[in-house]
Amino acid sequence: MESIRHSAEDAAWPLRPWIWAAVCAVGAFAVNRLLDVADSSPSIARQVAATFVIVATLAFVLTAEMRRLLWAMLFALGAGAVLAFVGWFTASYNRGGEIAEYPFLAGIFALLIAAPLFQTVRDEGAWRFPYARLHGHVWTDAVIGAASLAFTGISFLLALLIGQLFELIGITLFSDLLEEGWFGLSLAGFAFGAALGLLRERDALVATLQRLVLVIFSVLAPVLAFALIGFLVSLPFTGLAPLWDSGVPTTPVLLAVAAGAAGLVNAVIGDGKAEGATNRVLRWSALLLSLCILPLAVIAAISMGVRIEQYGFTPDRIWGLLAVVVASVYGVAYLAAALRSAKALLDWDDHIRPANVRIALGLCAVALFLALPILDFGAVSARDQLARLKSGLIKDGELDWRAMAFEFGPKGRAALARLAKTGSADQKSSAKMALAATAQWQIAEEIPGPSIKLNADNFSFQPADRRLDEDSMYELVAGGQCTQPCRIVWTGNDSFVLVGQTYENGFIETAAYVANPEPNVDQPKWRRAVEIQKASGDGADNGKTKRPGITSQSRVEIRTVERSQVFVDGKPVGGYLED
Numbered sequence: 001m002e003s004i005r006h007s008a009e010d011a012a013w014p015l016r017p018w019i020w021a022a023v024c025a026v027g028a029f030a031v032n033r034l035l036d037v038a039d040s041s042p043s044i045a046r047q048v049a050a051t052f053v054i055v056a057t058l059a060f061v062l063t064a065e066m067r068r069l070l071w072a073m074l075f076a077l078g079a080g081a082v083l084a085f086v087g088w089f090t091a092s093y094n095r096g097g098e099i100a101e102y103p104f105l106a107g108i109f110a111l112l113i114a115a116p117l118f119q120t121v122r123d124e125g126a127w128r129f130p131y132a133r134l135h136g137h138v139w140t141d142a143v144i145g146a147a148s149l150a151f152t153g154i155s156f157l158l159a160l161l162i163g164q165l166f167e168l169i170g171i172t173l174f175s176d177l178l179e180e181g182w183f184g185l186s187l188a189g190f191a192f193g194a195a196l197g198l199l200r201e202r203d204a205l206v207a208t209l210q211r212l213v214l215v216i217f218s219v220l221a222p223v224l225a226f227a228l229i230g231f232l233v234s235l236p237f238t239g240l241a242p243l244w245d246s247g248v249p250t251t252p253v254l255l256a257v258a259a260g261a262a263g264l265v266n267a268v269i270g271d272g273k274a275e276g277a278t279n280r281v282l283r284w285s286a287l288l289l290s291l292c293i294l295p296l297a298v299i300a301a302i303s304m305g306v307r308i309e310q311y312g313f314t315p316d317r318i319w320g321l322l323a324v325v326v327a328s329v330y331g332v333a334y335l336a337a338a339l340r341s342a343k344a345l346l347d348w349d350d351h352i353r354p355a356n357v358r359i360a361l362g363l364c365a366v367a368l369f370l371a372l373p374i375l376d377f378g379a380v381s382a383r384d385q386l387a388r389l390k391s392g393l394i395k396d397g398e399l400d401w402r403a404m405a406f407e408f409g410p411k412g413r414a415a416l417a418r419l420a421k422t423g424s425a426d427q428k429s430s431a432k433m434a435l436a437a438t439a440q441w442q443i444a445e446e447i448p449g450p451s452i453k454l455n456a457d458n459f460s461f462q463p464a465d466r467r468l469d470e471d472s473m474y475e476l477v478a479g480g481q482c483t484q485p486c487r488i489v490w491t492g493n494d495s496f497v498l499v500g501q502t503y504e505n506g507f508i509e510t511a512a513y514v515a516n517p518e519p520n521v522d523q524p525k526w527r528r529a530v531e532i533q534k535a536s537g538d539g540a541d542n543g544k545t546k547r548p549g550i551t552s553q554s555r556v557e558i559r560t561v562e563r564s565q566v567f568v569d570g571k572p573v574g575g576y577l578e579d
Helices: 016-035 044-063 069-093 102-124 131-167 173-179 181-201 203-219 221-238 241-245 250-269 280-311 315-340 342-347 349-371 377-391 401-406 409-422 425-436 470-478
Strands: 459-462 486-492 495-501 507-515 526-531 544-546 564-568 571-577
Touching: 016 044, 016 181, 044 069, 044 102, 044 181, 069 102, 069 349, 102 131, 102 315, 102 349, 131 173, 131 181, 131 203, 131 349, 173 181, 181 203, 203 221, 203 250, 203 280, 221 250, 221 280, 241 280, 250 280, 250 315, 250 349, 280 315, 280 342, 315 342, 315 349, 315 377, 377 401, 377 409, 401 409, 401 425, 409 425, 425 470, 470 526
Parallel strands: 459 486
Antiparallel strands: 486 495, 495 507, 507 526, 507 544, 564 571
16 A cells, blocks of 8 residues: 655655564564463563563554664663563562552653654654654654554454354354454454554554544633633632532542643644644633643642541552642643733743643653652651551551552561551551451451451351461451351361351351462462352342351351252253242
8 A cells, every 4th residue: 555654754664564563463472472371360570571572562663663763673672671670660569469550650651751752853863852743743643543442443343243254154263263362462463553554654644633633622622611710710619628528539530630621722732833723712712721720730739638638648649649740830831831921822832832842851751760669659658657657646447457568568568567566456466467468358448456356256166176277367357257256167178168247237148268279469378269149038148148146156057958940951040949
């Protein structure tokens, strides 16, 4: 297919769609081989290797041109290496072994900013950032990426349709292939790479689509501007209290609206006077939106400050605070641009464009800095939470034991170890339980201090001479079981049935547990195998029924019960037939 390039400096590359399709397909196949581990979750090393392949592949196909191709290769390999390192540290930091934590997301954010900056430097052949070229790369990358994802989805629908078509005549080859993980992921990579390569070769047409997208976005500017002016004018009359009482997450919503406002402002002003909107309504709307960003950031800062004052620092809140700072920087820059153009307000965009370049460079550097293991937000949070506990601002039951054990990193666990040795009796028991937990679900969200004590008197066993070890009893209590009297009925060497009180007084819950052959950080020693379903005639549901409480004298039996059920050709149909 003939190439239609937007820039005469970019030579035609007719084979690019096929090369890109092959690169993405091979990358997707490699990722599947790395992550498709039978009967277990992939190790951190495999996740890191997959991260390198994904990032390097996408960075290359998104930014490469024949012009200075080696630059794109080095950029892709560097981006993959940095994100893989960040992913390794992130996965190793907390006990969950998850890569997609905030530092890794900050690295992704830095890469998304760095890509158009690199493309601009590549085109210029020097460290220069002409706004029109940079603006074009930002929006072209976004449009091409979104269109390629849409094409990938359509390709899958077509493949499913073909599979169903052949199934009509008894050929299941295509349907069976689609059920194979390696084939589906490779197909997705092939379709995405082909679409991206094809669109790159016809980016003059993409530029037209890009302008259409900007026109559509700019039309939304008056709508959001009208809504924001109404919102801000209403605040003096309603006060800020309704924001905290609404139940809606105030800070994320305000920051999302501020980001949307900034996006619509840039859609209106375009990459210069020639490309920007000339309609006065649109330009006035964009000006009002640019002036609304700072008030939204200030309100978000107040909201975040209230949360920190109430509950202290956590990594989530520190990252939220950084997002507020970013919104404030944009708000101040856009307000300064309007003030510098006070005599000709509608020309304020002449000052916004260079500000956007400076902010982008700063954001890329700061995001990369935050992604690297330099600042330890978990350590800051652990110190703050312990200080609040010692000062009496929070009580033992209000401390987030789950976050201390699983989200604050090594410093959080070290703080728990100190509490387990030097804290009060309740703090010692709570800290020991949090340290003994092997998965977050084993620690209840908010359990008052006294209720998380391990009270051995709550446990009775059948037979009486076979007991659970203390760590396993901690796991049951931490998971919300056996905080009141419960019975452990052994049904085999590696299985038991738990009969215990739930938090809802008067209800008995039954569940079967089996031993994990190789318990790891994500799995306790005993796995909750199944809720025992009681018949609806018993007036119970999901294994719970209204009965008197369990005591050490309670007689618990496991009986075989006959039920009536319909069978057709020897196979059961439907549920049990109740009386």
